[in-house]
Amino acid sequence: MTARTARKIEIQKKKRNRAIPRAKLSRPQGNTSAVRKMLKRQAGKARANKAVTA
Numbered sequence: 001m002t003a004r005t006a007r008k009i010e011i012q013k014k015k016r017n018r019a020i021p022r023a024k025l026s027r028p029q030g031n032t033s034a035v036r037k038m039l040k041r042q043a044g045k046a047r048a049n050k051a052v053t054a
Helices: 006-018 033-053
Strands: none
Touching: none
């Protein structure tokens, strides 16, 4: 487990403040089974929506 002393918490907060702000990912990256499953499900939902609206 990581140390949760007051000093460590203070250091973590300072590090967080210094971090470069980056935009959130628009979609999950990677080739893991969880991500592939999620994308497959999203694609199925999009296909179903397209069939309903068209």
